[in-house]
Amino acid sequence: MISLSSYLVISLFLFLCGITVMIARKNIIAILLGIELILNASALNFVAYSRFGHNNIDGHIMALFIIVIAAAEAAVGLAIAIRYFQNRETIHIDSATQLQS
Amino acid sequence: MNQTIVSYLSELFAVNFSPWVVILIFFVAVFVVVNVMALIGGLATYAERKISADLQMRIGPNRVGPYGLLQFLADGVKMITKEDTIPRDADKFIFALAPLLCLLGVLATLAVLPFSSGLTLTDLNIGIFYLLGVSSLVGVGIFLGGYASNSKWAMLGGMRGAAQIISYEIPVTITILSIVLISGSLSLNQVVERQGAFPNGWLLFHNPFSFIGFFIYFIGALAETNRAPFDLPEAESELVSGYHTEYSGMRFAFFALAEYIEVFVVCAVATAFFLGGYKIPFNYGAGTLLGQALQVAMFFAKTFALYYVVIWIRWTLPRLRVDHLMTICWKYLTPIALFNLVGIAMWVWLFNGRSLYMIIKQALVISGK
Amino acid sequence: MFLNVVFSLSALLTVSGALMVVVTRNLIHSCVFLLMSLLGIVGLYVTLNADFVAATQLVVYVGGVIVLMLFAVMLTGGNNTKEVLSRFGFESLPLMGNVKTYFWGILSAITMMSVAGNLIYRVAQSSLASVLEQYKSSVDEIGTKLLTDHVLSFEISSILLLGALVGAAIIARPLGSKQLNEEK
Amino acid sequence: MTPPNFDVYLPVALLMGMAVAMVVGALLFGKLLRPNKPSFLKQSAYECGEQPVGVAWSYFNVRFYVVALIFIIFDVESALMFPVAVVYRRFSELGAGASVFFSVLIFIGVLVVGTIYCWSKGDLDWVRSFTISKDNYHQGREQ
Numbered sequence: 001m002i003s004l005s006s007y008l009v010i011s012l013f014l015f016l017c018g019i020t021v022m023i024a025r026k027n028i029i030a031i032l033l034g035i036e037l038i039l040n041a042s043a044l045n046f047v048a049y050s051r052f053g054h055n056n057i058d059g060h061i062m063a064l065f066i067i068v069i070a071a072a073e074a075a076v077g078l079a080i081a082i083r084y085f086q087n088r089e090t091i092h093i094d095s096a097t098q099l100q101s
Numbered sequence: 102m103n104q105t106i107v108s109y110l111s112e113l114f115a116v117n118f119s120p121w122v123v124i125l126i127f128f129v130a131v132f133v134v135v136n137v138m139a140l141i142g143g144l145a146t147y148a149e150r151k152i153s154a155d156l157q158m159r160i161g162p163n164r165v166g167p168y169g170l171l172q173f174l175a176d177g178v179k180m181i182t183k184e185d186t187i188p189r190d191a192d193k194f195i196f197a198l199a200p201l202l203c204l205l206g207v208l209a210t211l212a213v214l215p216f217s218s219g220l221t222l223t224d225l226n227i228g229i230f231y232l233l234g235v236s237s238l239v240g241v242g243i244f245l246g247g248y249a250s251n252s253k254w255a256m257l258g259g260m261r262g263a264a265q266i267i268s269y270e271i272p273v274t275i276t277i278l279s280i281v282l283i284s285g286s287l288s289l290n291q292v293v294e295r296q297g298a299f300p301n302g303w304l305l306f307h308n309p310f311s312f313i314g315f316f317i318y319f320i321g322a323l324a325e326t327n328r329a330p331f332d333l334p335e336a337e338s339e340l341v342s343g344y345h346t347e348y349s350g351m352r353f354a355f356f357a358l359a360e361y362i363e364v365f366v367v368c369a370v371a372t373a374f375f376l377g378g379y380k381i382p383f384n385y386g387a388g389t390l391l392g393q394a395l396q397v398a399m400f401f402a403k404t405f406a407l408y409y410v411v412i413w414i415r416w417t418l419p420r421l422r423v424d425h426l427m428t429i430c431w432k433y434l435t436p437i438a439l440f441n442l443v444g445i446a447m448w449v450w451l452f453n454g455r456s457l458y459m460i461i462k463q464a465l466v467i468s469g470k
Numbered sequence: 471m472f473l474n475v476v477f478s479l480s481a482l483l484t485v486s487g488a489l490m491v492v493v494t495r496n497l498i499h500s501c502v503f504l505l506m507s508l509l510g511i512v513g514l515y516v517t518l519n520a521d522f523v524a525a526t527q528l529v530v531y532v533g534g535v536i537v538l539m540l541f542a543v544m545l546t547g548g549n550n551t552k553e554v555l556s557r558f559g560f561e562s563l564p565l566m567g568n569v570k571t572y573f574w575g576i577l578s579a580i581t582m583m584s585v586a587g588n589l590i591y592r593v594a595q596s597s598l599a600s601v602l603e604q605y606k607s608s609v610d611e612i613g614t615k616l617l618t619d620h621v622l623s624f625e626i627s628s629i630l631l632l633g634a635l636v637g638a639a640i641i642a643r644p645l646g647s648k649q650l651n652e653e654k
Numbered sequence: 655m656t657p658p659n660f661d662v663y664l665p666v667a668l669l670m671g672m673a674v675a676m677v678v679g680a681l682l683f684g685k686l687l688r689p690n691k692p693s694f695l696k697q698s699a700y701e702c703g704e705q706p707v708g709v710a711w712s713y714f715n716v717r718f719y720v721v722a723l724i725f726i727i728f729d730v731e732s733a734l735m736f737p738v739a740v741v742y743r744r745f746s747e748l749g750a751g752a753s754v755f756f757s758v759l760i761f762i763g764v765l766v767v768g769t770i771y772c773w774s775k776g777d778l779d780w781v782r783s784f785t786i787s788k789d790n791y792h793q794g795r796e797q
Binding site for chain 4: 639
């Protein structure tokens with residue numbers, strides 16, 4: 001029987017996958033992929049709660065705005081990654097050490 | 102309420118089906134629609150070669166079958182029996198996935214096409230928005246096809262193809278947005294129901310902005326399906342047939358089939374949105390199956406007329422350069438589409454959504470009294 | 471019955487897509503698996519009766535963000551970026567770092583799992599489930615809500631998009647462009 | 655829990671299943687009929703008869719990304735505008751036409767300002783205005 005907790009388990013798994021990708025991968029664009037997974041997990045939670053909790057529409061609107069913000073964030077993040085590649089010829093995360101003390 | 106083909110049939114025959122019969126009917130309906138579309142895709146190649154021959158004062162294919170009608174079957178058999186080689190350093194997994202994505206994107210749009218008031222496969226409330234989302238899969242499929250074959254031409258063709266498709270999706274989306282503004286519903290059946298059968302009821306002549314909108318939609322749709330003057334990604338002269346250079350045999354047939362079915366889908370959306378879809382005059386025989394058959398015939402007649410125009414344009418206009426292609430999209434089509442959107446918003450607000458014809462008629466009636 | 475089939479299929483697609491994003495080395499493959507996971511999430515939204523959010527996810531994510539990611543991968547070194555081998559030569563395993571990071575990693579993993587498990591357990595007990603009524607579209611309700619209650623966030627999101635557009639355009643603009651000539 | 659009438663989405667699922675079955679079926683069926691004699695030459699990438707040199711990836715210009723960027727911003731904008739467009743006519747008939755029209759105008763106007771900025775800065779034209787010569791391009795990179 002499909003209940004709210006099944007959706008929560010799926011979004012938890014998505015969240016964990018996103019965090020693992022962000023930690024384990026050494027490439028800026030792979031990290032942005034992880035961020036997309038985490039944002040999707042949160043949007044899925046909102047819609048699941050809006051469906052199982054008295055069917056109000058605010059969960060859908062929140063998920064809509066999460067998608068809007070995720071798209072804008074991905075656009076700017078990838079622009080930074082491309083400009084970083086133009087200057088450093090590599091987008092390996094370990095080469096970004098200028099700010100370290 | 103939402104009407105699928107099954108609920109229409111159960112209404113017609115006044116019997117409600119058990120769930121398994123529902124699935125069976127849906128399976129038969131989907132099977133018929135996919136086969137009809139594959140047939141239309143095949144016949145489109147035949148029609149294209151015949152019409153281009155006619156335009157160039159020569160005789161098209163007429164060897165295989167009567168008047169060459171079975172030419173596309175011959176091509177199909179050749180495609181199946183031709184060896185499809187996968188380049189050595191290609192990316193096997195994505196090489197096989199790309200044509201699947203293209204075909205998936207195109208066939209999934211058939212669910213919402215309004216063939217007639219009852220025979221639409223499913224009348225989703227988010228019809229046109231679902232159609233835009235699913236047809237954006239084709240852009241991803243084309244890019245992956247170009248990337249996976251790992252040759253310079255294919256990669257450049259894939260990049261250019263994807264860039265062209267996604268940039269021309271903007272004028273198309275904004276024009277569809279402005280038509281939804283007038284008709285007030287996303288589902289294609291509702292948009293068609295709100296139009297009249299005679300040209301005065303069509304959304305094309307609803308107001309001057311939607312008139313311009315039709316041409317913007319048509320140009321954008323031509324570019325989105327890589328046809329006519331915008332077929333740069335597979336330009337034979339420069340990119341050696343672009344993203345599907347390395348594909349041969351059946352995989353290439355999927356790309357070609359997806360393109361021809363997508364041209365049909367685009368023309369179908371144009372008729373549904375601008376040319377009054379399946380509406381027949383005086384709503385003749387609305388309830389009976391005969392009425393449905395007439396509506397389907399009207400829908401296909403209008404769509405094939407647009408299809409003829411698409412093929413006709415292909416053999417008359419020269420191909421565009423890349424920067425002209427992008428300049429037209431971003432510096433001409435998108436600004437005009439945005440201007441149309443604001444214009445139509447103002448029109449609906451000021452005239453309460455009445456069409457030009459209605460306003461003039463009411464003005465005459467009032468002055469007549 | 472059909473609801474369970476759609477739910478299990480799309481949940482399988484989502485979970486396997488997300489897992490494959492973690493495991494694959496190749497960047498383009500991880501983008502394709504993210505695309506698969508997003509298509510699974512579209513199916514999940516459909517089972518949650520959120521048809522407009524599913525269509526938006528399809529249009530914006532599948533049609534926009536994935537294409538953006540693929541373009542960015544092609545613009546930054548394509549697929550031939552060699553990942554640095556970890557100190558212990560675990561080239562195949564994506565995990566890297568010394569003992570300290572593993573220790574803190576496992577500690578934070580345990581705390582996160584306990585909090586999440588507790589939450590899901592309590593939710594499973596509360597059996598928060600309302601009847602899923604007949605299929606009705608959410609587009610009209612979202613439209614009225616957007617124009618009445620959430621007008622402010624509707625307008626602010628256009629300013630957010632403006633900021634993203636101008637910012638990303640400035641950052642991604644190639645060096646030899648117009649204003650460089652003006653300075654000359 | 656009354657099962658909602660989900661048969662609205664059944665054709666979508668069936669069509670996608672049909673597409674997958676079509677591709678896999680045609681390829682498997684073809685495998686029986688097709689000759690399969692892979693030779694080294696046949697499998698090399700196409701390079702007008704020459705030997706393919708180096709990897710296929712080359713330095714692509716950034717303008718591809720700028721196009722995708724502007725696309726996604728407008729895509730998100732039209733995704734937000736669709737629900738508003740659906741209820742726009744009802745609102746204008748109820749008499750709230752003015753407020754709805756101006757909120758839509760502001761929403762689009764803000765983004766038109768962004769487009770005008772990108773246009774003036776030369777982001778929209780596909781071929782950068784290559785009035786700069788080769789050396790100050792590199793000089794530009796040292797900055």
